[in-house]
Each structure stands twice: as C-alpha cells, then as structure tokens.
Amino acid sequence: xxxSNKLAHYIxxxxxxxxxxxxxxxxxxxxxxxxxxxxxxxxxxxxETEFGVWIEDPAMTVKTCDTLAQIVRLIEERKx
Amino acid sequence: MMASDxxxxxxxxxxxxxxxxxxxxxRLLLTATSWAHAFHVSGVRAEQVxxxxxxxxxxxxxxxxxxxxxxxxxxxxxxLGDKLAPDKYRADLNALIAVTQPAALVSxxxxxxxxxxxxxxxxxxxxLTEDISRNxxxxxxxxxxxxxxxxxxxAILQHSSGSTGLQKGVALSHTxxxxxxxxxxxxxxxxxxxxxxxxxxxxxxxxxxxxxILPILSGVxxxxxxxxxxxxxxxxxxQAISSYRGTLCWLPNFALNFMSNPNxxxxxDLAGVALSSLRALxxxxxPTFAASMDLxxxxxxxxGFNSEALCVSxxxxxxxxAVSQNxxxxxxxxxxxxxxxxxxxxxAIPALSDAPVSDKIVMxxxxxxxxxxxxAIIDDTLVxxxxxxxxxxxxHSDCLLTGYFNRPDLNNITFVRLGDxxxxxxxxxxxxxxxxIYITGRKKDLLIVAGKNIYPQDLEQLxxxxxxxxxxxxxxxxxxxxxxxxxxxxxxxxxxxxEPECIxxxxxxxxxxxGINTDVVVRRVEIVGPGSLIKTSSGKIxxxxxxxxxxxxxARTR
Numbered sequence: 001x002x003x004s005n006k007l008a009h010y011i012x013x014x015x016x017x018x019x020x021x022x023x024x025x026x027x028x029x030x031x032x033x034x035x036x037x038x039x040x041x042x043x044x045x046x047x048e049t050e051f052g053v054w055i056e057d058p059a060m061t062v063k064t065c066d067t068l069a070q071i072v073r074l075i076e077e078r079k080x
Numbered sequence: 081m082m083a084s085d086x087x088x089x090x091x092x093x094x095x096x097x098x099x100x101x102x103x104x105x106x107r108l109l110l111t112a113t114s115w116a117h118a119f120h121v122s123g124v125r126a127e128q129v130x131x132x133x134x135x136x137x138x139x140x141x142x143x144x145x146x147x148x149x150x151x152x153x154x155x156x157x158x159x160l161g162d163k164l165a166p167d168k169y170r171a172d173l174n175a176l177i178a179v180t181q182p183a184a185l186v187s188x189x190x191x192x193x194x195x196x197x198x199x200x201x202x203x204x205x206x207x208l209t210e211d212i213s214r215n216x217x218x219x220x221x222x223x224x225x226x227x228x229x230x231x232x233x234x235a236i237l238q239h240s241s242g243s244t245g246l247q248k249g250v251a252l253s254h255t256x257x258x259x260x261x262x263x264x265x266x267x268x269x270x271x272x273x274x275x276x277x278x279x280x281x282x283x284x285x286x287x288x289x290x291x292x293i294l295p296i297l298s299g300v301x302x303x304x305x306x307x308x309x310x311x312x313x314x315x316x317x318x319q320a321i322s323s324y325r326g327t328l329c330w331l332p333n334f335a336l337n338f339m340s341n342p343n344x345x346x347x348x349d350l351a352g353v354a355l356s357s358l359r360a361l362x363x364x365x366x367p368t369f370a371a372s373m374d375l376x377x378x379x380x381x382x383x384g385f386n387s388e389a390l391c392v393s394x395x396x397x398x399x400x401x402a403v404s405q406n407x408x409x410x411x412x413x414x415x416x417x418x419x420x421x422x423x424x425x426x427x428a429i430p431a432l433s434d435a436p437v438s439d440k441i442v443m444x445x446x447x448x449x450x451x452x453x454x455x456a457i458i459d460d461t462l463v464x465x466x467x468x469x470x471x472x473x474x475x476h477s478d479c480l481l482t483g484y485f486n487r488p489d490l491n492n493i494t495f496v497r498l499g500d501x502x503x504x505x506x507x508x509x510x511x512x513x514x515x516x517i518y519i520t521g522r523k524k525d526l527l528i529v530a531g532k533n534i535y536p537q538d539l540e541q542l543x544x545x546x547x548x549x550x551x552x553x554x555x556x557x558x559x560x561x562x563x564x565x566x567x568x569x570x571x572x573x574x575x576x577x578x579e580p581e582c583i584x585x586x587x588x589x590x591x592x593x594x595g596i597n598t599d600v601v602v603r604r605v606e607i608v609g610p611g612s613l614i615k616t617s618s619g620k621i622x623x624x625x626x627x628x629x630x631x632x633x634x635a636r637t638r
Contacts, residue, residue: 016603017603028592030162031592031595032591033163033590033592033593033596033602036601037311037312038311039601040312041311041313042343045346046343058096060312062161063162
C-alpha cells in the first residue's frame, strides 16, 4: 500500500470507523465535516509511526491538511 | 484587589511561538481603564451590551474588564474558526443581535475581515481595536464614567453555541458574580500561592468564570494559553503546569482521555514535566467518567501527579458556574449501583458486590452543593423526591441568573417556586445520596461534545436543507464514546433515495453542511427509508426513542 492508501485506510477505519468508506484524494476532510481538529493530532501520530515522518504542530492546520492529497504532500516533502 | 501589590503578575498569556506575556495588576487595570474611557468616548454607556469577538490575547482581557469598569455588559463570542462559513456565522450573530440589542461589537481587523463583518452587514456599530487604539483618549477619564453600585443590574452575559444557544444569553448580576466568586474561592481554599492554568476559551463559562474572573477577583495568578494551541499540542497544558507550578486546573472529561493517549501527548515531550504542584484537577462541564480519571492517574502518577487531586464539579452558566464540588484531598466517591434499576425504575440502588459487572454502573459523585446552594430533586409535578430517586435537579442560590436576556418566554418556564424559594430547573437528571449529587443524564435535548453544548435542533435544521432528505425527517443525538471520553454526534435522516451513490452523497453533504455551519463533526450519518424514524403522538420526531432504537441496533451487531 502506498502512502495515500495507508492514510486513507487509517482515516476510514480508525477515525471514521467505516472501513468501507472511500476517501478521495481531493475530498475536503475537515472543512467537509468528515474529521475534526482533534483528529489531526491522531493523524500526526499515525504519520510518525507509519512513515517515520514528524509533521510539526504549526503545519497541521485546516488549510494545510484539508485533503488526503495535501497530507500526502506534507509527508513526501519531509521524506525527501 | 488591584490596589494592593500592583506589580504582582495576575495573568500570563501563552501563545505558541511567542514568549510568555506576564501582565501585572497595574498593567491590567491601566489597560482596562483606557478601554473603558475609549468606549465611553465612542458612545458606549453603562448597562448596554457589548459583544466581543477577539482572539486570545491581551486586548481581549483589557476590553472585557474595560466594559465591566464602565458598567457595560460584555459578552464574548468565539472568533470564526478555519472551517466555518462566514455567512452562517453572521446570520447567527445577527440573530443574537436582534435578541440582545447590543450597543456595539468590538473586534479587530483580522477577525472582522475573516468573518466578513462590516458596519453595513451588522445592525450595530462595529468598533475595531486598532482604530480605538490609534485614537485612545490621552486625558484621564472622569471618575463619573465608572459606575458604582447597582449590584442587581446585569454585569455579564454568557452565551452557549449554535443558533439556539446564541439566542439564550444568560444574564448574571454583579451580586451573583461576586457571590459566586466568594463561595468558590472559599470552597477551593484559594490563596496567594495558587496558580490556575487553563487552555479553555473565554466564551465558555468554565474558561470565563473559573479561569479568568475567579482568579482576577481573588488575586490568584492565572496562566492562559490559546485553545487552538492546546488542541494542536495538548502537552502544552502539562508543560505550563510544570513550568508555573500550577495548582488548579479545570477541564472537561474528554480532555483527560485526550491527554492520556500516548499518540496525542508523546512520551518524549513529557521529559522534565512535573505535576506534583497540582492540588486540584477539576473535571467539569460534561458527564464525568471514572475510567477517564483512572486513565489520567495511571499515566501521570509517575510525573508526580497525585490522583487525589482529581475532583468533580457540577456547573452551569445559569448559576454563574459551579453548583457543587468534591475532592480537594479526598477521593471522589464512586457509587456502584444496579444498572437495570436505574434504567427501569429511575432509582439508584447500590449493586450487590457479587453482581456481574454488566449489572453494575459506576456513578461519579459531583460532590456536595456549594455553601450558597440549595438543591432539590423534583418529579414532573414539582414534588421533591427522596435520596436515591432520580429526578430533575433544581437549584436555588444567591448567584442564579437574573433571567435569559430579553427572553421572558424562557424565563416563565425555567423557574419554579418550591416552598418559599425560587428554584431554577436545570433540565439535568440526577439523584442525591449521602449529601452528594450524582448526575445521570439530561431531561432536555442537549448534546455535550468535548465540553461544548450543542442543541440537536440546530444540527437537524441544517441537515434538512440537504437535497434528497425529507425536510423535518431528521434526528440528531449524542452517543458516549469511551475511547474519547465524550459524546459523538449521530444524525439519522429519511430519504427516498436507494442508490448507494446517492445515499453516500447525501451523507457527505450532511456532514459538510453541519461542519461548516457549526464546527461540529457528525461522526455517524445514517440515511434511512421514508417513515423509518419514530414519531411522537403529535407527529414530531422522537429523539430519545430513535436513539434507544439505534443503540439497541448497534448492540445487536457487536
């Protein structure tokens, strides 16, 4: 599974608890009402555990983490 | 308070990425005086309401106390969050303005621009702090602008969130606020060595009263951090307690779960943190759970946290804040009662010690009523009930609300005479045992998510606007989630659509419309067929019956 699929699986299974829910790359996660600000902290921890990448707190905002594609980009930027 | 020891720090403001700002009593007094003078010059007068929409910071504090000094009535509202829709925010604000009739709205350039607030789209004057600061009067304000006396006039307004909450301003008199502060300060044994540490927003009664007005008026230092910073990095609260030797901290139940989760507060960030100074960690403002408190104690005892510091308080804005309090060196009582008898008979009978765990329920005591309180548990006919019988909690005190501001329609139904005294009907359900109050639920339809009161009708009205949903055929309720320590929102909606893609679209739109208009995450959206929701005999959607059926259905699938 690539980064995007792993992250989508985590969000649908662990946060939404709807394993069959498909998360599209450009779907608005926070402004679309799917997840809340508190969930961002969990996503941050998952990213560190799963991908060995730490996204600093100020970078975890609604503007920068509103879609799967945005979060994947943040991870990839820090992996390189 | 301000006259003695004027250089003593009374507030420390924390902002991520900035040095801490310590504000002395003298500085707060001077700042507040300047704001009061400026507001007076701008035409604001005593007993007029001033709505304040400002971010966390010194201006918010100065503006608030400036209003108080002038005798005006401040009411703090939240700034617009990142994901909320400005038009809905303004619509709610204008609805509040229509009811409350404020003299002015005080904001700053950034907040006003974010909310798209202008003098044109508001029906009241917009005062921007930057404009006022530039034209601050340089003369000494005349003493006559600072009103004194009039203790029974309204001092402050407190609003809860959402369209419904914003139109119910809790009016509290100077007498009520001062009586409350004195009573709580005595109960908590507040002293000069105390330091309160808080991440709570000041538009919330727990943040405003317990962590702002109480310490300022009691001469206790308070450390205020930005709520946004805490959500992003909850460890900051623990670090602040450690750095400032914090002794008291109020928070809602979910915050205990939040900080106990090692994914949310990482072990490496706790290096050097010491929590031994904390003598009271007060769990308040939403249902409290033994498991959440045990979780916190289990994780933080090795950081010096004394589990006996865990307390519970029962509070509401209508009583300024606290109604009861326990703990303070004495372990909180846990009442282990028979689950079936509570559900079926509404009585709290101690469970047999050898009964199966599934037959027991652990109720957390919220403590004894404060010294200025009278409490009664009443049935629907207003008859007081004996100990261990569940009924509606009614309270009488010398710090009750004067009423809901400009809402005589509500005031007629929330007060009741019991004997010679006027009691406030809280809408909460509970029982008394050995002099302590236990809250079992709510009679009123209200969700409490992460300490925030949410009226389900606000969510339902928004869901009704989604294409494909049968208007008026929606129901929202809360379900406790033991993982997060708070309620999660469930919304059921009827639709004739049967195609999975259409149903998914509707569910997504429900989440979206609720999210951008209320900042509430609807964790579960279920689209059901026409006629599926249970109605009352009068044709209304029955929230509790639908919730019960939903809970039973979930239980069957597990």
